[in-house]
Amino acid sequence: MASQEIELLASALARLPGLGPRSARRAVLWLVKKRESALPALMEALEGVQDRLVECDVCGNVDTQNPCGICADPRRDAKGICVVEDVADLWALDRARLFTGRYHVLGGKLSALDGVRPEDLNIASLLARVEEGGIDEVVLAMNATLEGQTTSHYIAERLEAFPVRITQLAHGLPVGGELDYLDEGTLAQALRARRPVG
Amino acid sequence: MASQEIELLASALARLPGLGPRSARRAVLWLVKKRESALPALMEALEGVQDRLVECDVCGNVDTQNPCGICADPRRDAKGICVVEDVADLWALDRARLFTGRYHVLGGKLSALDGVRPEDLNIASLLARVEEGGIDEVVLAMNATLEGQTTSHYIAERLEAFPVRITQLAHGLPVGGELDYLDEGTLAQALRARRPVG
Numbered sequence: 001m002a003s004q005e006i007e008l009l010a011s012a013l014a015r016l017p018g019l020g021p022r023s024a025r026r027a028v029l030w031l032v033k034k035r036e037s038a039l040p041a042l043m044e045a046l047e048g049v050q051d052r053l054v055e056c057d058v059c060g061n062v063d064t065q066n067p068c069g070i071c072a073d074p075r076r077d078a079k080g081i082c083v084v085e086d087v088a089d090l091w092a093l094d095r096a097r098l099f100t101g102r103y104h105v106l107g108g109k110l111s112a113l114d115g116v117r118p119e120d121l122n123i124a125s126l127l128a129r130v131e132e133g134g135i136d137e138v139v140l141a142m143n144a145t146l147e148g149q150t151t152s153h154y155i156a157e158r159l160e161a162f163p164v165r166i167t168q169l170a171h172g173l174p175v176g177g178e179l180d181y182l183d184e185g186t187l188a189q190a191l192r193a194r195r196p197v198g
Numbered sequence: 199m200a201s202q203e204i205e206l207l208a209s210a211l212a213r214l215p216g217l218g219p220r221s222a223r224r225a226v227l228w229l230v231k232k233r234e235s236a237l238p239a240l241m242e243a244l245e246g247v248q249d250r251l252v253e254c255d256v257c258g259n260v261d262t263q264n265p266c267g268i269c270a271d272p273r274r275d276a277k278g279i280c281v282v283e284d285v286a287d288l289w290a291l292d293r294a295r296l297f298t299g300r301y302h303v304l305g306g307k308l309s310a311l312d313g314v315r316p317e318d319l320n321i322a323s324l325l326a327r328v329e330e331g332g333i334d335e336v337v338l339a340m341n342a343t344l345e346g347q348t349t350s351h352y353i354a355e356r357l358e359a360f361p362v363r364i365t366q367l368a369h370g371l372p373v374g375g376e377l378d379y380l381d382e383g384t385l386a387q388a389l390r391a392r393r394p395v396g
Contacts, residue, residue, distance in 0.1 A: 003262040005246040012243035015236055016217075016225040023216030029286050030215050031244075032260050035251050038213055043248060045210035046229075046241050048203040053233050062230050064201040088227050 006032070058129070060105030060122050062087050070094065070102055077101045079136040083126060083155060085109050085143060093141060101137075104129065109147045110154055118154060126155070130162045140168040204230070256327070258303030258320050260285050268292065268300055275299045277334040281324060281353060283307050283341060291339060299335075302327065307340065307349040321353060328360050338366040 014024035080101025142148035212222035254266035278299025340346035
């Protein structure tokens with residue numbers, strides 16, 4: 001069909017999560033049509049990021065500056081740390097703009113199956129941050145999966161020695177969740193953690 | 199959340215058809231993770247295409263060469279022209295590798311509603327190609343929509359003056375199509391165009 005260069009672009013785009021071969025081809029065609037506007041804009045955006053991405057030495061976030069924009073922001077509450085598994089989780093939480101403190105990215109979760117041990121995660125650096133003092137609360141925001149919760153328990157134990165409040169995200173019905181469609185595990189959690197009305 | 203550069207990339211990716219804001223963010227994160235491999239590969243692929251895309255003077259295909267790879271290919275049957283609405287249709291047909299001739303891209307379809315008249319489409323250049331001689335068959339491969347078929351009829355009429363065979367794609371049941379799920383229009387077409395068995 002099209003030239004080798006166009007094919008190459010289609011297969012590079014098809015590797016993006018969320019784009020299959022078919023939608024990658026549609027994207028190529030769209031870029032071809034918008035070759036005066038959207039194509040250079042995309043290239044510029046990629047260039048803006050390329051070679052400039054660094055991992056934050058403090059929290060493990062990925063940003064174009066080190067320390068990252070969140071750690072460097074003086075308006076952020078320095079007394080709270082929210083611990084997450086991955087950078088994606090940090091971004092998701094921070095988009096919600098609910099947590100005013102800073103973050104700590106573990107870089108994964110404990111997993112006997114995948115052979116991920118505590119020393120494979122950024123736990124030592126978390127303990128060091130807490131040990132340094134000035135921290136009031138550590139929010140454990142692991143995924144509500146078995147491995148996420150195992151990781152959460154492990155970190156909670158390691159933090160017990162420090163004078164900080166250790167909290168975790170509430171588990172229960174998601175907003176808009178209909179009981180009929182929710183799994184038993186979620187329902188059990190929601191019932192167990194039931195609260196008085198009003 | 200993330201830096202301005204990362205936000206810019208997310209919004210540039212979100213403009214691609216098939217990627218919404220959410221999947222664009224996932225794509226950014228994936229690119230961030232693969233910043234040593236997939237990110238430079240995507241940039242190279244875009245660079246390979248940028249500034250090199252040209253419209254084929256003969257058929258209207260978009261390629262990195264002019265005439266395009268198909269028009270320039272001597273193994274292609276020079277006696278057949280397949281007329282399509284858009285470059286996307288050309289690519290879709292050519293991926294199937296069924297048509298051995300060349301193509302002609304109209305660049306749209308006649309539409310009273312959108313004010314697209316015959317002179318807005320690449321019809322004159324099609325007639326010129328046929329008039330030049332050496333063409334045996336013109337396949338009209340417009341979409342099976344009202345406007346596509348109007349365009350098809352119009353071009354068929356304009357071609358009547360020339361000694362060429364004018365054909366169009368068959369209409370009927372799509373492969374794997376279940377009668378129960380098909381619209382009445384398709385069923386009517388399939389019944390009207392029924393053929394003897396064996």
